[in-house]
Amino acid sequence: MFLKTQSELSFIFNNPDNYVIAMEQEGTVQGYIAFSFNKQSDSNFMLNNLVIKEWIYETPEALLELSTFLNSQADQVNRIEWNTQEENVHFFLEDVRNGTNHLIPSVYHASAVSGIGLMYRIINVKGFFDELLTRNFNGVTLTFKLNVMDSLLAKNNQQLIVEAVNGTIKMLESDSYDVEVTIDVAELSSLVMGVVTVQELFMLSRIQISDNQYLQALQQFFYVFEKPTCISAF
Secondary structure (H helix, E strand, O other), X not given: OOOOOHHHHXXXXXXXXXXXXXXXXXXXXXXXXXXXXXXXXXXXXXXXXXXXXXXXXXXXXXHHHHHHHHHOOOOOOOOEEEOOOOOOHHHHOOOOOOOOOOEEOOOEEOOOOOOOOOOOOOOOHXXXXXXXXXXXXXXXXXEEEEEEEOOOOHHHOOEEEEEEEOOEEEEEOOOOOOEEEEEXXXXXXXXXXXXXXXXXXXXXOOEEEOXXXXXXXXXXXXXXXXXXXXXXXX
16 A cells, blocks of 8 residues: 555655655665654744654664654754554654643543544455455454445345355355354454454444354454555545
8 A cells, every 4th residue: 555646756756845765775765754844933943843744664673764863853853743553653752742741631641643544445245255265364263154234335235154264264155153243344344454353343332243252263363463554645
């Protein structure tokens, strides 16, 4: 999801307000930052915030090298505003406060403003799982019936019997299974993309499981190592 359209590239490189720096190792770019400056005072040109629009890094070394550059700007900028999809990035920072001094009950320091962005949607449930027949679902052995509800696309109201053996799946025609799972296509789409887990959906009553003893197996089956990241604009 990193493919850039021509208009996006033009916005980055042809905008005189933008700056781009990159970290290169052995002839390959390992990370880059696209940023601009936001003036904080009309009377003092030295008061600026550095606004990070994109920060991409493929290795821990790239993150540290680019951070070194940002740290060198300490005498030039007041604060750094970081637009990121990394929800646990506060572990990287020595001071996670956002400068507002706002306290959230009971004694938690405000650190970031968050929002919900892209919404993925499966438009063909069976076709989706057919595309994943070569994927290993974390070594799980389990057979479950999947009931999918879709209020927008009637043809997507589907029932599937999914058999997983050591993580390899196939669709069954029989009506024999270990557990029955009922879920809306909205939550299913988020689940298979790794945005949310079975356990979280279960506690929020957004997924129904006929036998709770299979909750852990379903949690492992749908586990995704890395959540999706998309920086391409609509």
